[in-house]
Amino acid sequence: ELKVEQNPLFLSMQEGKNYTIYCNYSTTSDRLYWYRQDPGKSLESLFVLLSNGAVKQEGRLMASLDTKARLSTLHITAAVHDLSATYFCAVGPMDSNYQLIWGAGTKLIIKP
């Protein structure tokens, strides 16, 4: 059974600092997604990672995937207040083309 763990679950940081959110998963997968959710809002897709060594960047966010370590990271560079949100990773199990298993989310608060 595929399990997905994110850490930390809560992160408070200052603007301008760098930090990394980790997403570990327990069995082989061929696809991993990062989403953002603002309070009381829907989920917005950030990155799709489909192969070992994949790296995607958008603004101050960069995501990477190491399928051998079963680990994805979401790195935040020089954080700004607008990046405050909850970030989720979701992993697709190999035995299903349709299902995703979600991490519990990382609530990120960036203080001015």
Next chain:
Amino acid sequence: NAGVTQTPKFQVLKTGQSMTLQCAQDMNHNSMYWYRQDPGMGLRLIYYSASEGTTDKGEVPNGYNVSRLNKREFSLRLESAAPSQTSVYFCASRPPSSQPQHFGDGTRLSIL
């Protein structure tokens, strides 16, 4: 350009009442999903429909039924609501291959 539309946005029910949550997408996607989101638990899949005419159980299907009415619409029914079903419900649809799911704005459901 509506994307995924969910109705209603908010609902309060009494224990034992029934209701149907509606979801429609205008992106011509084959796959559609119903999730529930509870604090600290990420998203959990209730049911999904890989294509028109098919539905399958997810992680937490007990107490729910679904109907894939046509390619656009996928409804979720609570036959006899219980307080444990208090949650935020999200509908999503997905393009072919490994593209990310698109989410509606959610239905906030409280059962007293």
